[in-house]
Amino acid sequence: MKKFVLFFGLLLPPTVLASCTIWLPVTLFNNTGEAMGVNTGGDVATVAPNGLFQFRYPSGNLNWVVRLTGSGCEYLYDIPDLPRKYDWPVILVSSDRKGKIQVEKDFSINLLPPSYVGDGPAPAELFLMQEGFPLRPVSKKCG
Amino acid sequence: MKRPGLFLVLMFAPFLLTACPPPSYLTVFNNTGETIEVRSGRDKDIIAGGRSDRFDFPTRDEVFRLSGGGCEYLYDFSAKLGDYYIDRTLLRGIQIQAENDFSINLLPASYKGDTPASADMILKQETFPLRPVSRKCASAPKP
Numbered sequence: 001m002k003k004f005v006l007f008f009g010l011l012l013p014p015t016v017l018a019s020c021t022i023w024l025p026v027t028l029f030n031n032t033g034e035a036m037g038v039n040t041g042g043d044v045a046t047v048a049p050n051g052l053f054q055f056r057y058p059s060g061n062l063n064w065v066v067r068l069t070g071s072g073c074e075y076l077y078d079i080p081d082l083p084r085k086y087d088w089p090v091i092l093v094s095s096d097r098k099g100k101i102q103v104e105k106d107f108s109i110n111l112l113p114p115s116y117v118g119d120g121p122a123p124a125e126l127f128l129m130q131e132g133f134p135l136r137p138v139s140k141k142c143g
Numbered sequence: 144m145k146r147p148g149l150f151l152v153l154m155f156a157p158f159l160l161t162a163c164p165p166p167s168y169l170t171v172f173n174n175t176g177e178t179i180e181v182r183s184g185r186d187k188d189i190i191a192g193g194r195s196d197r198f199d200f201p202t203r204d205e206v207f208r209l210s211g212g213g214c215e216y217l218y219d220f221s222a223k224l225g226d227y228y229i230d231r232t233l234l235r236g237i238q239i240q241a242e243n244d245f246s247i248n249l250l251p252a253s254y255k256g257d258t259p260a261s262a263d264m265i266l267k268q269e270t271f272p273l274r275p276v277s278r279k280c281a282s283a284p285k286p
Contacts, residue, residue, distance in 0.1 A: 041203035065206050065217075076206075078217050078277055138277035139219055 028053045029102040029112070031121035036103060037069035050120045057099060068103060068137075075107050075137035102127075108134040167200040168236030169207065172250065174259035175243045179211035193258050200236055209241055209275075216245050216275035225268065228252055239273075240265070246272035 030036050030047040038045050040055045041064070047053040057064070066077045100112035102121055111128040127133075171181050173190040180189050184199030184207075201207050205221040229236060230252040238250040240259055249266040265271075 041205075065204050067221075076219055076276060078206075138217060 026055055026057045026099040026101065028055065029100070029121045031102050031104050032070055032107065033105055034070055037067075039067040039069075041065070052119065068107060070107065073140055073142040076139040076141075077109065077135055078138045079132075079135060104134070107140075108136055110134050167202060168197050168234065169200045170195060170197045170235040170238045171209075172238070172240040172259040174240050175211055175245065177211055179209050179241060181207065181209055183207035195257055195259070197235055209245060211245070214245075214278050214280040217277040217279075218247060218273055219276045220273070222270035222273075224249070227266075227268075242272070245278075246274055248272050 029052050036047050043055045068075045102110045111133045112122050169183050172195040176192050184201045186198040190196045209216045240248045249271045250260050
């Protein structure tokens with residue numbers, strides 16, 4: 001019976017870990033001036049104006065996209081390479097290492113420094129100028 | 144010693160069950176005339192021209208990608224398929240066909256062929272032929 005216990009103790013944790021994606025924490029700030037819907041595939045929420053939303057970025061998912069809704073339209077964003085470009089941590093560590101992004105009035109997305117500690121949208125001078133940002137939606141459906 | 148064993152089984156079973164939802168599929172027929180790469184869900188594979196392959200259905204993000212001719216195409220697959228009936232005996236899920244202009248046609252779930260279907264088999268649905276929402280080319284696309 002000891003072997004049985006050892007078997008499950010050693011076999012199951014790696015199986016569980018392998019069947020799940022490694023997630024990276026992301027904070028999204030709403031600077032659109034209106035309430036906004038967020039759908040990251042697993043997490044769906046409404047974010048108040050100047051509010052924030054925290055979700056998990058599936059680093060192992062090759063197809064990752066985000067959908068935002070506001071003013072009667074749905075915006076689809078394609079951001080498959082964000083972690084590599086942003087140098088996000090693979091291991092979940094302290095909150096100052098989380099990814100931070102900000103949605104603007106025109107529904108473009110800016111990248112904020114991981115060190116940003118504010119609870120609301122950041123001023124434009126803090127935006128990181130990295131290739132691919134500001135990120136624009138690849139599609140917009142209205143009505 | 145029976146109790147620890149039972150404890151481990153009961154503790155990890157819910158993790159496994161929630162981490163692995165029941166499979167649903169997307170079968171892609173390659174009628175582009177060239178080799179393409181398909182990424183759907185966590186699956187990624189290459190399909191030779193005139194062949195087909197089965198992938199995970201992109202349940203979470205509702206997008207899939209095709210690569211061919213030096214370009215990558217992203218498709219928004221969030222549209223409702225109406226009364227599309229999944230043939231559970233075939234284990235192919237939704238069947239689609241990539242054409243040589245990288246538009247996507249919908250095939251009947253009952254289609255049993257292993258090679259692309261003829262034009263008269265293609266279903267006429269509101270959202271089909273599906274067009275890519277984005278195209279990224281590493282170099283100039285083939286004419």
